[in-house]
Amino acid sequence: MNSRRSGLSLPALFWFTGFIFIPLLIVLAVSLATRGIYGGFAWDISFANFQRCFSETYLGIFFESLQVASITTLMCAVIGTLMAWAMATAAPRHRYFYVCAVALPFLTNLVIRIYAIRVFVGFEGPLQSFLMALGIAVDPFSFSQNQWLVYYGMVTTYLPFMVLPLYGAFEKFDFNLVEAAQDLGAGPWRILFSVILPNLKRALISGAILVFVPAMGEYVIPDLLGGAKNMLLGNLIAEEFLKARDWPLGSAISILLIAVLLLVASALMKFGGEKHGH
């Protein structure tokens, strides 16, 4: 029985080792190497790359990414809760349609979706033409590349990852509890915070991890919607590998990012794994 179970997990183990663990070890090794003169790297082992990560510029980019990922997660949580609530309390025959609608964007590639936003708000795009026809003047460039657009792109991209677990939780939620709280004298806000949210805690935490982790490393969205002024960690890593050709530094930043994400995810899971308290 035991040996059979471990036999079944072999493919997964092989996958994890071959495609995740070994590549990560390579990244870790490269992060300890030294940048080569012609763009490659040499095996002069040192921690210098990690020291370089803590420069003011890079720390600035790190905190910028942290802010964007946190605000994205928070906005997804608020919008996602309301969406999942509406979906789960809709007539059963409509629910299936709503779930499909939430998953629909995944049928299109992320880059294409983001590019479509860029074209829509961009120079001579439909939105700008419409505003101009109304006589509202806009600066075509700051209008199509700014931080608000980055947030818009991030939230619309990651919202399904928040909505789906919350939808599951709302479907299982016993709405009699709301009536019981009402009957015992609780007002709407009280009910939200003392009855509804505690029962959604696990779903909110899974959603937060599913949104925060990829958002922290996102680079397509800030690249296409944010312009050169909005550089995040994902862009920085891509730059180091593709443009600066500094693989060791790019690897060091990646390793630190992975460490931070593991920390955040495990902290969130610990918070959610606790016996629900009050």
Next chain:
Amino acid sequence: MVKQMLELLNIGKSFSSQTALKGLSLTIKEGEFFSLLGPSGCGKTTLLRIIAGLENADHGEIRLKGERVDRLPAMKRPFNMVFQRYALFPHMTVEQNVAYGLKLKKINPDEIKSEVAKALALVDMSSFHERRPETLSGGQAQRVAIARALVNKPKVLLLDEPLSALDQKLREHMQKELRTLQRKLGLTFVYVTHDQDEAFALSDRIAIMDHGVLEYVGSPKEIFEVPETHFVSTFIGQRSHLLGELTEVSSEFLTLKLADGSLVKSRYNMPASQLKPGMKLHVYVRKAMAVEAGQ
């Protein structure tokens, strides 16, 4: 003289598809164990939810000792409800569940603690105060739900088929306890059930409902002895009614010939002048009362 506790005046409610309650009036006395009895879909739960304020009536008034309460939201009504499926908060302990209503009233923590302990002792659940609802059996969960409602000292306790999820043996045991509890506290209970044995065993008075209409209001004894309408008789008597042709009437009894030719002698509750030989009548076996066929 027993005072009027709760008055319902002309309560009406219609859902988009059908009328749930058709202008229903009812007076419930102080300290009374009052049951709303009827088949599923008769409107009894809707009526209870309207009293609790969880649903709004289209028209009508609810008065508590003469004062209107129907405009108050559920959270401000001095009633508490025991739900069919307990509706205990799964993320709180038994103690926190029972304390929930008191905490909202900004009562000091020491007092909350002692009140909660008292309420749990009342339903014999003291030793479970740190347990989570998911670790309780159905009967235990319902006791906690009762304590959670009682601790707020409601003027009227509303119970929505509280025992229907329990097995027969436990249900009978809980019926006795509920009755004892209600007597001990002298509290007015409004109890919804579709189980007539339960209603008869527990209640001071019963309102029998069908299709959003009150068919009969009276004590269990009255309902047994004078089943005024065909619905009440069939509902109470279940399969025990017989249809036959009247052959003979005396001052006290009548004789009925059934389809198979057998004769049945019975008391009757209609004026003798209306009884004509040859007419079709129903006879109810439980108390052997005759009611006119087709009524």
